[in-house]
Amino acid sequence: MSEEAFISGPYNHSKASISKTMGLVMLALVPATVFGWYQFGLPTIFLFVITILTALLAEAIALKMAGKPVRTFLMDGSAILTGWLLAMTLPPWAPWWIGVLGAFLAIIIGKQVFGGIGQNLFNPAMVARVALLISFPLEMTLFTSPAPLYSQHSPDLMQSLAITFPGLLTEAQSLDGYTGATVLGYLKIEIGRGVDLQQALGSTEPLWNTFWGNIGGSMGETSAILILLGGLFLLYKRIITWIIPVAMLGTLGGLATIFHLVDPQTYIGPMTHLMSGAAILGAFFIATDLVTSPVSVRGQLVFGAGCGLLTFAIRTWTGYPEGVAFAVMLMNACTPLIDHYLKPRIYGRDKKGQPLIYNEEGGKS
């Protein structure tokens, strides 16, 4: 028998483990990621690989400095997942140092300084994205139209290396020939100029394209259907519950519907809101991040609704066309408060925590 003297039960276990959870999330992201590689070609692949490798490196450095066992924590898959999610939200042709800096920020500042896995207050990928967005607005908003692999527009190996490592191999190339705004970005500018929304919408991609993904944006913003499939896979595997995605998308869609009905010229309609930007990615993969979301059902409802509300508010009334990252981070800050006040009802007690009382006829008081 094993030497450890007093180990209490239970002595069997479900097969759950951290690496299994992380692995399943990564599996759910695979369809959208591969599609993104296809859509945007080799530079995207380079950026993706660079981001993830840097995330692993940053995690290893931090663990070593903290004196924790490096191998155990690297193998749990959380660093890879953070890097992957971050790469999904970066512009696909961003230079290499965006990926490196972002991964370092995400792992070191977003996770390790709080105490490592399970201790962070904010979603690490979002911390990095927001920091990069504020510090390097130009590079972070330079989106391209799709240039599918093997098509004419797709850059070849030398060109891709030039895009990802500008100034290192060749002269920094101008990307003007490739750039295109995202749907939300374009609409914001047009509304700002006072152009009629219906007209503006007409000159953007048809909604169908947004759904399938033939539009510009970051890897995670393009194909709504593939992200949705990934999210449904996670639901099926019970890694996440339906509460946060439904609450977030429901609130976003609901608010969009109300405002669009009131003034169709100024407010973007619900389908566009839901299909574009990182709404679906945010609802299924980012807001549902296990560490930073509330633990009770009521808490998750409030959290999801808050994310949806803030996303709508930021998209509509602020200078940023995309609000998911900020919205999620703001709600992450509220999570401890939500957890403190919205606890589940204990068996045998009422909502206030007092023991239940049954009156004579058997009814509950």
Next chain:
Amino acid sequence: MKILDQMKLFKIRGGVHPEDCKNFAAEQGIVDLPMPPLLHIPLQQHIGAPAQPLVKRGDLVKKGQILARSQGLVSAPVHAPTSGRIMGIGGYPAHHASGLLIRTITLKPDEKDQWGKLPAVASDPFQLLPQQIAQRVADAGIVGMGGATFPSAVKLNLRKRYHIDTLVINGAECEPYLTCDDRLMREKPGDVLDGIQLMGHALGVKSTIIAIENNKPQAQNAMFNAAKDFPDVKVVGLPTRYPMGSEKHLVQTLTGKETPARGLTADLGIVVHNVATALAVHEALRFGNPLISRVMTVSGQAIKKPANIRVLIGTPLSHLVDFCGGFVSELERLISGGPMMGQPLPSTRVPVIKGSNGLLALTVDEAKSGEQMPCIRCASCVQACPCGLLPLEMAANIKAGSLDASVNIGLLDCISCGSCAYVCPSHIPLVQYFNYAKGELASRQQVQHKQGETKRLAEARTARMEAIKKAKREAMLKRKEEMKRKKEQEAKKQKEQAEKQQEDKVEASV
């Protein structure tokens, strides 16, 4: 197609669905164990005060003879499982994770297995008064045999303080590996039903529900057929879920009502008893037999031949293990009970007690302990908890030393079922944190109590000292007074004497 009594069932929150692993022993019929060379019968195999021994070293006893009587209201007597000689009464390793000693009677069987004089049985126990039935159950030493070991007679007497209208028989056996109740229901449905009805009569209930999980269809059939002729006894199938066997959750499934916190199911008018307890009641009331044996499941992949065995109370577990062929693979854990709530045992020297429903020999693969990682706040434990608690928060508070904070979020409502630790992806031993905290709080309460007593004693002593000092002072004052008075008297006397002398002198000179 089996037809059971239909009844509206309610859902319980949380719960888990472990692999039931009952196939190892489910088809093994109950066999009797050959007599072991020595029996060790602890004086406390129940909740409540230990029994008081009535025999001493060297006594010869007969089978069924009382060895120790119950002490107080919540207690149970202990009887001799076979005839033989008392070898001694002393400390022996207890059937407990700690390995500490407990006062135990050691009996050497004389191979004759002779019954002693048993109490007279009524020809029709249903004619007895409820308190008479309860008294006979108490005299037979019957305790809850699902593992809780609460004295059954006390539970039967609840009708005095509560209005009881339903008796629920817990045939759920939700723990993996265990099949003893399943086999009992399949092999002796008539006897079990008789015991159930006797208990129902003792409680004065209007209806009886026998609840059996759906993974035991043969047992459901057997009990349904036995109960066919009794309209007030219903046999109901339960969804297979852990912890369906927890009496609070069983009652919630059947009635939709939650037992109030810190209360009993009797508050809802329901009393729950185990299947094996019912059989023991049947034996006691029909034959006068005290509780001296029980059926146990021996299972796990590290044991050669899993079986369901009828053992005498006090049989050393090593005897059981040998009967089942011994250990075959590397034994990782030896557990009393089921894998979810069972206790680890220090060795096989310990005896079988009234509450042992299973002995599990688990291999490394079965025990499935993983490397412990930090909590990732995935809330799987919150989803799994059948009591609506927050295991992750409670464990975090306990780890940080704030036990009071963990009590505020519901530590004392935890039933230690283990569902949370079962699902935790980080393999955190949540239940151990809670058990530690409950023990630590109890220990601090004892310390508080002791401090109160100490203060009282110290104050009493100080008061005593003061009283002594005061008495001394008063005595001193009194003596001073005495001295003063004496001195005055002396002075007066001297004065008188001096005067007298003067007078004498004057007379002499005249």
Next chain:
Amino acid sequence: MISAILILATLGITMGTLLGIASKYLAVEGNPLQQEIEEMLPGSQCGQCNYPGCTPAAEAIANGDAAITICPPGGKALVESLAEKLGVSVELSDVEEKIPTVAYVHESLCIGCTKCFKRCPTDAIIGGSKQIHAVFADACTGCEKCYDVCPTECIEMRPIQPTLQTWYWPLPNKEGEKMAKAA
């Protein structure tokens, strides 16, 4: 600018005056904190804190002259409650949990000198002059005063053994220990 200076000066003077009046008329008499702390201490006047009794110790703790970890019989539970009362934070791992002990008189060595029972603060020792003494284990607090004075050294401080009723599960292996072993 002059007006700003005047306004701020007036505000300062007004608030200062108000505070002075409050400190005079709303002052708290004595120190109720000391009373409350004394209630929390064990009260056996054992002197292990190096103060002559629980009252002076409570006074010292209330004044901040003594640390809240000075009372060994109180153990971690007392430190935690004192920390909560005084609103200070304390590193619980520094507190030594003294193993509770109970005095035991070895009767073969006892000469009946009565020195021990006269010193016992809870009257836990019974016995008379020239008679064997014995200890009521339930009343003994392990303060060791008897142990200090016994001339024949017949008193032994025995640790209290756990029984089945007092045993409980220990804290699980700290993950840090296990992790460190793996590193």
